Amino acid sequence: MAMRLFPHPLLTVWIVVVWILLVNTITFGHLVLGLVLGVLIPLTTSAYWPGRPRVRSPLMMIEFMLVVLWDIVVSNIQVASLILFRRGDSLQSRFITVPLDLNSPEAITVLAGTITMTPGTVSADISADGRALLVHCLEADGADDTVAQIKHRYERRLKRIFE
Amino acid sequence: MHGIGEWAVAALILIGAFFILVGSFGLAKLPDMMRRLHGPSKATTLGIGSLLIASMLNFIGVSGRISFHELLITIFLFLTAPVTAHMLAKAHILRSQKDRGSLSPTGRPAGWATLDVDK
Numbered sequence: 001m002a003m004r005l006f007p008h009p010l011l012t013v014w015i016v017v018v019w020i021l022l023v024n025t026i027t028f029g030h031l032v033l034g035l036v037l038g039v040l041i042p043l044t045t046s047a048y049w050p051g052r053p054r055v056r057s058p059l060m061m062i063e064f065m066l067v068v069l070w071d072i073v074v075s076n077i078q079v080a081s082l083i084l085f086r087r088g089d090s091l092q093s094r095f096i097t098v099p100l101d102l103n104s105p106e107a108i109t110v111l112a113g114t115i116t117m118t119p120g121t122v123s124a125d126i127s128a129d130g131r132a133l134l135v136h137c138l139e140a141d142g143a144d145d146t147v148a149q150i151k152h153r154y155e156r157r158l159k160r161i162f163e
Numbered sequence: 164m165h166g167i168g169e170w171a172v173a174a175l176i177l178i179g180a181f182f183i184l185v186g187s188f189g190l191a192k193l194p195d196m197m198r199r200l201h202g203p204s205k206a207t208t209l210g211i212g213s214l215l216i217a218s219m220l221n222f223i224g225v226s227g228r229i230s231f232h233e234l235l236i237t238i239f240l241f242l243t244a245p246v247t248a249h250m251l252a253k254a255h256i257l258r259s260q261k262d263r264g265s266l267s268p269t270g271r272p273a274g275w276a277t278l279d280v281d282k
Contacts, residue, residue: 021231072208093198117245123252124252127269128275131269138198
């Protein structure tokens, strides 16, 4: 019964939160309206969402978000200084391959997004079997370090969150 | 709203404007498509982030009301910016003969998804 009413409980919570953020005030009326939307939308769209992604440790997720936020600040400053103080041609840009240990599509999506938002890297493609990511580095003097850092800082944590 | 609050808001707006300017400058300055992707996908994140924090501080100071619209903008930005960059990169890999040659190997039997379409 509960499963039928709330096919995606996390999505329901999320819709309520987004609705409250959208109207920008917390009142009982809006909470109810958000809850109605939060029940109706997952119900009507659940046919297109057969899988149910699991989040194993929410606390780990908060740690992950803080790490990523910090890296975004650092990466912005790094990229800004590269843009301002280096001639475009002198940047050693190239593609590197990051082999994946992750299996769940959600985790790989989050990892690819994180790579794009953080120091000097943009994720460009995934291998056809979904086991490796193609990453473009703006300044790749230590490509092996970059791969090791991505695997250590992000992939390790994502593996614990999603798998 | 006086003193420190005003200074903080002004400083955040200036920092934000600076990073957005640098991001756009990078788009114009860097020599090729893949390098150009780096400027707007990153330098602008911190820029817009600072502007949004400035907006929240300002609303608290001016109306005494907490405004959290801005968090939503941040979330949408974090969802859309990487996806846009990824799609642009894929389109570029598909179209550019030169860059296709410079891709690193997958280290797997399968190729990169953009080029390995018929499997």
